[in-house]
Amino acid sequence: MNILKKLTLKYLKQNKKRTIVTIIGIILSGAMISAVATLAVSFQQFMLKVEIANSGNWEAMYENVEQDKVKYLEDNVKFSEVMKMLQIGMAQNPYSDEHFLYIKAYDEKALENMALTVERGRLPQNNKEICISASFFDGNDNEPKIGDTITLSMGNRISSDGYELISAPEEEGETFNVTGQKTYTICGIISRPDFEKSSDPFNGGVTLLDSSDISENSKWDVAVNVKRVHSIYEDSEEIAENLGLYPDTNAEENVYPITYNTSVLLYKGVNGTNGFNEMLYSVCGILILIIMVGSIMVIYNSFAISVQERKKQFGMLSSVGATKKQIQKSVLYEGFVLGCIGIPIGILAGIGGIGITIRIVGELLKSIINQGNWTLELVISWPTIVIAIILMALTIYFSVRLPAKRASKITPIEAIRQTDDIKEVNRKKIQTPKWIRKVFGIEGELALKNLKRSRKRYRTTVISLIISIVLYVSVSGFVGYLFTGFNSMYVNPEYDYIIPYSLYSDADTVEKEQIQNFEQEIKQTERIEKISYLYKYITTATIPKEKIDPRLQEEFSNDANFFSPPKMKTVLIKYLLIS
Amino acid sequence: MEILRVEDLCKTYGKGETEVKALNHVSFSVEKGEFVAIIGASGSGKSTLLHILGGVDRPNSGKVYIDGTDIYSLNNDELAIFRRRQIGLIYQFYNLIPILNVEENISLPVLLDGKEVDAGRLNEIVDTLGLRDRVKHLPNQLSGGQQQRVSIGRSLMNTPAIILADEPTGNLDSKNSKEILELLKFSNKKYNQTIIMITHDQELALEADRILTIDDGCIVKNEKIR
Numbered sequence: 001m002n003i004l005k006k007l008t009l010k011y012l013k014q015n016k017k018r019t020i021v022t023i024i025g026i027i028l029s030g031a032m033i034s035a036v037a038t039l040a041v042s043f044q045q046f047m048l049k050v051e052i053a054n055s056g057n058w059e060a061m062y063e064n065v066e067q068d069k070v071k072y073l074e075d076n077v078k079f080s081e082v083m084k085m086l087q088i089g090m091a092q093n094p095y096s097d098e099h100f101l102y103i104k105a106y107d108e109k110a111l112e113n114m115a116l117t118v119e120r121g122r123l124p125q126n127n128k129e130i131c132i133s134a135s136f137f138d139g140n141d142n143e144p145k146i147g148d149t150i151t152l153s154m155g156n157r158i159s160s161d162g163y164e165l166i167s168a169p170e171e172e173g174e175t176f177n178v179t180g181q182k183t184y185t186i187c188g189i190i191s192r193p194d195f196e197k198s199s200d201p202f203n204g205g206v207t208l209l210d211s212s213d214i215s216e217n218s219k220w221d222v223a224v225n226v227k228r229v230h231s232i233y234e235d236s237e238e239i240a241e242n243l244g245l246y247p248d249t250n251a252e253e254n255v256y257p258i259t260y261n262t263s264v265l266l267y268k269g270v271n272g273t274n275g276f277n278e279m280l281y282s283v284c285g286i287l288i289l290i291i292m293v294g295s296i297m298v299i300y301n302s303f304a305i306s307v308q309e310r311k312k313q314f315g316m317l318s319s320v321g322a323t324k325k326q327i328q329k330s331v332l333y334e335g336f337v338l339g340c341i342g343i344p345i346g347i348l349a350g351i352g353g354i355g356i357t358i359r360i361v362g363e364l365l366k367s368i369i370n371q372g373n374w375t376l377e378l379v380i381s382w383p384t385i386v387i388a389i390i391l392m393a394l395t396i397y398f399s400v401r402l403p404a405k406r407a408s409k410i411t412p413i414e415a416i417r418q419t420d421d422i423k424e425v426n427r428k429k430i431q432t433p434k435w436i437r438k439v440f441g442i443e444g445e446l447a448l449k450n451l452k453r454s455r456k457r458y459r460t461t462v463i464s465l466i467i468s469i470v471l472y473v474s475v476s477g478f479v480g481y482l483f484t485g486f487n488s489m490y491v492n493p494e495y496d497y498i499i500p501y502s503l504y505s506d507a508d509t510v511e512k513e514q515i516q517n518f519e520q521e522i523k524q525t526e527r528i529e530k531i532s533y534l535y536k537y538i539t540t541a542t543i544p545k546e547k548i549d550p551r552l553q554e555e556f557s558n559d560a561n562f563f564s565p566p567k568m569k570t571v572l573i574k575y576l577l578i579s
Numbered sequence: 580m581e582i583l584r585v586e587d588l589c590k591t592y593g594k595g596e597t598e599v600k601a602l603n604h605v606s607f608s609v610e611k612g613e614f615v616a617i618i619g620a621s622g623s624g625k626s627t628l629l630h631i632l633g634g635v636d637r638p639n640s641g642k643v644y645i646d647g648t649d650i651y652s653l654n655n656d657e658l659a660i661f662r663r664r665q666i667g668l669i670y671q672f673y674n675l676i677p678i679l680n681v682e683e684n685i686s687l688p689v690l691l692d693g694k695e696v697d698a699g700r701l702n703e704i705v706d707t708l709g710l711r712d713r714v715k716h717l718p719n720q721l722s723g724g725q726q727q728r729v730s731i732g733r734s735l736m737n738t739p740a741i742i743l744a745d746e747p748t749g750n751l752d753s754k755n756s757k758e759i760l761e762l763l764k765f766s767n768k769k770y771n772q773t774i775i776m777i778t779h780d781q782e783l784a785l786e787a788d789r790i791l792t793i794d795d796g797c798i799v800k801n802e803k804i805r
Contacts, residue, residue, distance in 0.1 A: 003683075003690035010678040316674045319635055320733065321663020322691050323656045412635035412668075 004322070004330040011310060012337060018309075022302040023342045029295030029395060030346020033288055034388040035354040040284040042358060042379040047276060048267035055263055056115035056194065058083060058223035060236050062245065063257040067218040069243050074222075078235055081225040083110035085195075086209055086218055090166070090202065091152035092176055093136075095143055100202035101152060102166070103130065103182075104195065105209040110223065114194065116206060121146045121188025127210035130184035133192045136203035148186050155179045170201050195221070229268050232260070283482060287475070292395050294471045297464055299399035304460065307331060307403040311410055319412030328408040335400035343392045350388075351380055429453070582740055582773050583609040583632070588641035590627050590796075601627040602638065603796035609741070612771040614764065616787035618778055624796040625777045626745065632775065633743045634662045646740040663688050667734025667742035671749040673726040675718040675733075681705075682714040685732040692737075704732045707769070708762060724755030731762055735772065742766075744776040748783065760786055 012019045058081075062073060074082050088103040106114065111123050119134055130150075137143055144150055153176075157165040160173035184207065196204035226232050240256040266277065307314070314327050355378040362376040430452045437445045451458045499522075501515065523531065590602040601624040609615050619625040630636035632643060634650050643650050645665055653661055662668075667688075675684045685704060686696045705711055708728040718726055727747060734742045744763065748756035760783060766772045776787060784790050785804065792800035 002693070003687065007676065007678065014678055312674075313676060316676060317687075317691070318659065319633070319662070319668055319670075319674065320688050320691060321659050321661075321666075323659040325656065326691065412633075413630060 004317075004326055005333050007313075007317075008330050008334050009337065011313070012334065015306075015309070018302070018306060019338065022299065022306070022338050023345075025295070025298045025302055026338055026342025026392070026396065027346040027349060029291060029299065030343050030388065030392045031350035031353060032291045032295075033391055033395075034347040034350030034385065035357075036284055036287050036291065037384045037388055038351050038354045038378070038380065039358070040280050041381050041384050042354070042376060044267065044277070044280055045379040046376045048264065051263050051267050052115070054115060055261055056223070057113040057225070057264075059225050059229065059232055059261050059265060059268075061221055061223040061259040061261075062236075062240065062243070063221050063259060065220045065222050065243070065245065067214065067216055067220070069245075070220050070222065072243055073224070073239070076224075076239060078226055078228070078239070079224045080227045081109065081113070083107065083113055083223040084209065085110050085114070085221040085223070086213060087220065088182075088207065088213065089154050089179075090157055090176075091154050091182070091205075092178075093203075094150065094152065095140070096138070098201075099136070100157065101132070101136070101205050102196070102200075102202040103152075103154075103205040103207060104193075104221070105207045105213055107209040111206070111208065114223065116193060117191040119189045119191055121186070123190075124187050124206065124208040127208050127213055128183070128185055129187040130205050130207045131188040131190045132186060133196055133204040134189050135192050135196070135198075136205075137189070144186055146186050146188065149183060150186065151181060151183045153178045153180075154182050167197070167200050169199070229265070229270055232265065232270060236260075283478075286478070288391065290471055290475060290478075292391065294467060295395050296399045297467050299396060300402065301460055301464055303331070303335065303400050303403040304406075306334065307407045310407070314407050314410045315412050318410065324408035327410075328404045331404035331407045332397075332400055335396045335404075339393060339396045343389055343396075346392065347385060347388050351378070351385075354378065580611045581608050582611040582613075582646055583775070584642075584644040585632070586642040586644075588628070588631060588643070589639045590624075590631060590636075591639055600796045602631070602641075605641070605793075605796070605798055607791060607798060607801065609773060609775065611773055612767070614767045614774045614776070614786075614788045615791060616776045616778060616784035616789070617791045617793055618781065618784045619793035620779060623793050625779075625793050628793065629743055629745050629775070629777050632741075633666055633668050634658050635668075660692075663691055664737055665740040667737065667739040669727070669730050669734050669742065669744040669747045671746040673718070673723075673730045673750075675726055675729055677718050680715050680717055681710055681721070681729050681732075684718065684729050685736055687733055688737045700736065700738075704735055707765070708732050722755075723751050724758055727751060727755070727759050728762060731759070731766070735766055735770070738770070738772075741773045741775060744774060746778055747776065748778070748780070756783070 064087075065073065070084065073079070074084075076082075084107045086105040088105050091101040091103060093099045093101055105127060106116075116123065116131070118131070121131070124131055155176055155178040158175050158177050159165050159168075159171050160175075165171070165174060184205075190206065192198070193204040193206055196202065226235060228235070236258050237256055240258055245256055245258075269277070314322075314330075317327060318324075358376050358378050430449045432445050432448045432452070436448055440447075522528065585605060585607050588602050588605040589600075592599045592601055603624075605624075605628065617625050617628065627636065631638050632645075634643075637651060645661075648661065648665075650658060650661060676687070679687070682701065682705070683690070686701060689696050705714055708731060710725065710728060710732065713721060713725060718729065721729070727750075731747075734744075742763075747763065748759050751759060763774055763776065764786065767774050776783075778784055788805055789803045790800070791798055792802075
């Protein structure tokens with residue numbers, strides 16, 4: 001080993017206390033950086049999990065795929081998971097004239113991943129069982145219950161001009177062309193499945209896929225997860241083209257019948273932006289920057305002291321012929337060695353620490369965020385660790401660079417002249433006012449003289465103090481704002497009771513008086529700390545026909561009701577928030 | 580053969596009223612194998628001269644040639660390397676590295692060069708200096724005389740063009756002083772090693788081949804003794 005490296009190691013071993021203090025500084029800094037990064041990743045993964053629970057664990061869906069093309073999708077190497085949904089078809093609602101039932105048969109993966117939420121009962125276990133959307137049920141007495149068997153007339157909705165209708169609203173003159181009968185046992189009630197929109201004239205039903213239902217003319221919806229999520233848009237279109245899927249004739253050109261699970265994709269970091277990711281990353285970025293600046297100050301100080309202590313050694317080495325570069329390298333090597341020890345421990349400590357924190361906070365958060373049964377869990381990601389290591393290496397490098405330069409500037413003369421420190425003192429500089437001795441005694445005067453003598457060291461101490469105060473105030477302020485923001489986003493404002501009541505502007509004065517009395521009464525009630533008022537106005541207004549966009553005018557022209565609102569009124573909803 | 584030539588060296592410290600002329604147009608030369616003593620009172624400029632000869636402090640004007648090289652035409656790194664290979668320095672306070680043992684301290688100039696230590700040379704020096712049973716000791720386990728012997732060993736290790744000794748016995752008792760001086764003279768003879776010693780001790784200076792007397796930054800006497 002190089003003699004200077006050996007010297008550095010020996011020095012570090014000899015000055016164990018200082019070495020340990022520096023390593024602790026590095027560990028703390030590494031722990032904070034990795035904790036922030038890990039927390040951010042964990043939180044993002046948590047939000048992704050919640051989003052997957054809401055909109056399903058799929059990324060893209062190919063719609064209306066013909067039977068002979070399904071195989072191509074199933075065998076495609078670009079997909080990590082393929083979920084198939086067979087379009088069974090439209091059925092007449094035997095209990096109501098208003099709605100139809102639209103039935104799809106999911107394979108097992110689709111049942112698992114398409115975010116079907118069972119409200120009552122269970123998911124279908126064969127192709128004779130069916131789960132029906134909760135919106136199907138109106139609460140009438142003659143409606144079927146779980147366990148009942150229903151027989152459905154299957155067929156197509158045909159418009160008066162002979163087109164098949166699916167999602168289109170019911171038209172005058174449309175007919176239902178019955179093609180067959182199917183019998184199902186209702187096994188469960190599910191929240192509205194994603195193929196049923198609230199505007200659709202049908203309710204959704206889901207059964208389990210069975211090969212006996214497949215025919216040559218079958219049409220499928222195929223949802224997939226891809227292996228390379230970042231090129232999902234390009235890849236999907238290419239696949240659609242290879243498949244010979246054609247854009248919807250009604251839609252604009254080159255729009256393939258592919259639906260993307262955009263909210264899930266956003267949390268996976270694909271294209272587009274959503275406020276959440278940006279907020280998370282910028283908050284983390286700022287926090288990490290603050291931590292880095294603080295750490296650099298602390299670690300820098302540590303190395304500056306080390307160089308000061310080794311000053312004689314460096315001067316001596318340089319008199320024996322060590323070059324500036326060799327001495328710089330020697331100090332940088334000191335940083336490298338300490339980093340090699342401190343960074344891994346720091347990162348492990350940070351991840352461990354945040355793991356424990358998440359355990360504790362996760363349960364609390366669960367009750368706050370109210371997003372189903374999802375708990376915040378520790379997510380350890382290699383890229384995060386690598387980034388943390390790089391950031392720490394940079395932190396240490398910036399901390400060591402200046403002391404290393406300073407060390408290399410030490411001349412042999414400084415080492416030879418051991419009386420150096422005393423010579424530099426300027427008498428005028430260290431004069432102290434007389435009252436210092438009177439107030440603080442000779443000890444105080446000596447202390448002040450010492451500070452004045454080594455102004456530079458004194459300055460670093462002051463700067464360190466300032467920075468740590470600024471850091472503390474800014475981080476705690478920042479976190480405070482963060483929590484307030486978070487609370488107002490996910491949690492209700494702070495109050496214990498809310499009393500809403502509505503006032504119509506034309507309500508008679510009696511009602512107003514009653515309310516005023518009520519408010520007065522509440523104000524006088526004991527143990528009410530604070531009353532806040534929240535007003536919400538809802539008004540209707542008349543808009544002259546000419547002022548409406550011509551395109552909309554046409555839309556509304558047949559419906560005269562749109563332009564003659566009922567009696568104009570203003571509703572004032574007043575909330576009393578009591579804490 | 581001329582190994583050191585000093586031409587018209589000037590060095591001043593401070594500015595204006597507090598200006599001190601430490602060296603005032605100093606010129607001399609030293610032959611290879613000579614043992615030269617430079618004597619002068621405190622503040623006469625002898626330490627400044629030694630620092631400039633050793634390439635650790637730059638003069639305001641003038642030139643220093645060591646073995647034909649104008650050392651102040653070199654940049655700092657080149658000068659450091661030149662110093663490492665061609666100049667051996669011995670200080671009053673030994674300036675050994677406290678965390679390296681005797682052997683390592685002696686080998687330091689070679690190690691800094693990134694070269695293999697010549698074991699034969701090292702053994703010879705250790706034996707010459709009588710440090711055989713101390714090679715693994717750390718400096719603080721040695722007496723002052725022994726520490727100074729280590730620093731002589733260090734200066735000899737690279738067979739430099741010149742050895743500069745700054746009050747090498749200033750910190751030692753008379754018995755140890757005598758020993759150290761004998762060692763210097765012995766190396767001077769054995770290796771034909773050029774040595775320039777700075778001292779304020781007249782008696783010590785008389786052991787040298789030639790005495791240069793410096794006063795107020797000027798060489799005032801240049802007398803050959805033997």
